[in-house]
Amino acid sequence: MPSVPVVEISEVTRRFANGVTALAGVSVSFDTGSFTAVMGPSGSGKSTLLQCAAGLDRPTSGRVSLAGQDLTVLSERRLTLLRRDRIGFVFQSFNLMPALTAEQNVALPLRLAGRRPSRSDVLASLAAVGLADRGGHRPGELSGGQQQRVAIARALLTAPTVLFADEPTGALDSRSSEQVLRLLRELVDQRRQTVVMVTHDAHAAAYADRVLFLADGRIDGEILAPTAEAIMMQLARLEAAAC
Numbered sequence: 001m002p003s004v005p006v007v008e009i010s011e012v013t014r015r016f017a018n019g020v021t022a023l024a025g026v027s028v029s030f031d032t033g034s035f036t037a038v039m040g041p042s043g044s045g046k047s048t049l050l051q052c053a054a055g056l057d058r059p060t061s062g063r064v065s066l067a068g069q070d071l072t073v074l075s076e077r078r079l080t081l082l083r084r085d086r087i088g089f090v091f092q093s094f095n096l097m098p099a100l101t102a103e104q105n106v107a108l109p110l111r112l113a114g115r116r117p118s119r120s121d122v123l124a125s126l127a128a129v130g131l132a133d134r135g136g137h138r139p140g141e142l143s144g145g146q147q148q149r150v151a152i153a154r155a156l157l158t159a160p161t162v163l164f165a166d167e168p169t170g171a172l173d174s175r176s177s178e179q180v181l182r183l184l185r186e187l188v189d190q191r192r193q194t195v196v197m198v199t200h201d202a203h204a205a206a207y208a209d210r211v212l213f214l215a216d217g218r219i220d221g222e223i224l225a226p227t228a229e230a231i232m233m234q235l236a237r238l239e240a241a242a243c
Contacts, residue, residue, distance in 0.1 A: 004032055005029035005030065006032045006066065006067055006162060007064070007065070007066055007194070008029045008064070008065045009026060009027060009028050009049075009063075009064050010064075010065075011025050011062040011063070012025070012052055012059040012061070012062030012063070012064060013025055013026075013059060014048050014052060014057065014059050015060045021217055023045045023059070023218075024045075024217040024218050025062070026045070026062075026214075026217070026218065027219075028212060028219060030053075030162070030194060030196055032192065033188060033193070033194060034188065035184065035207065035208040035210075036196050036197070036210045037205035037207075037208035037210070037211045038196065038198045038211075038214065039198075039199060039200065039202075039205055039211055039212070039213055039214070039231070039235065040213050040214035040215055040220070041215060041235075041242055044214040044217065044238075045214050045217040045218075046214055047166055047198055048217075049214065050164055050196065053162075053196065054083065054087050054164045055071045055079050055082060055083050059072060066082070066162065067086070084109070084158065085158050086158070086160055086161045086162075087160050087161065087162055087164065088158070089155060089163075090148070090152055090155050090163065090164070090165040090168050091151070091166055092166060092171050093171065094144075094147040094151045094171075095151060096147055096150060097139075098138060099138070100138065100139075101135060101136050101138055102134050102137055102138075102139075102153075103119070103123070103135040103136065105139070105150055105151075105154060106122050106126060106150065106157055107122050109157075110157065117157060122135070122157065125153040125154070125156050126150070126153045129156070129183055130183065131150060143176060144171065144172050144173065144176045145172055145173075145179045148168060148171075148176070149179070149180065152180070152183065152184075156187075156193075161194065163184075163193055163194065163195045163196075164196050164197075165195065165197040165198070166198045167199060168184070168199075169181060169199070169201065169204050170199075170201075177204065181204055184197065185207050188209075202228045202231040202232045202235065203228050205226060205228075205231050206226050206227055206231060208226060209224070209225070210222055210224050210226070211223045211231055213235075215241070
């Protein structure tokens, strides 16, 4: 089955009130069922690109579309509804409520939106991340890797068109990181989930199909079928150019 772009970013610029230009005319697309890692030096615009693509931030100019829907023209209410139903977002911090069980944490965003997800759907989401037997556990009873997998299950509950992840392994040890990265890879390979991940870790980025490099708010190369060694060489080149 040929891949088609599910997210298209066209000539996107993002300037902040302090005069900083985080993105400077970026154009890129992400295909259905693909896994893309976004990398670059600190301040290169990685997180801003992710937030604009996910509808969490509005570009100063340019266009962002999700499955043909132009996000830049939506009202705040319609954008909120679209994010809730079609976009999953995973942060470095797990953002779980410590007093709630894993099941309750997975269901919480929809409940806050006035919806009542079925328990079977919640359990299926936990099963998808390998935590079918941990639904009754609170975050303090789970490892860091398990907590991040609960956060991913929460993001998957609405079957999002795209799953965005901002440094999802940044707060994890190496063993837990491997568990989360393997899970993301499996979601792409087995469920054709589209994943876009910001990371600073070359080993993590090597799980992706493509690594996109940013520098000074612009795209500065990409690697297909990446290896950790090739990624580190490219990062070293960007760091040297920045000096």
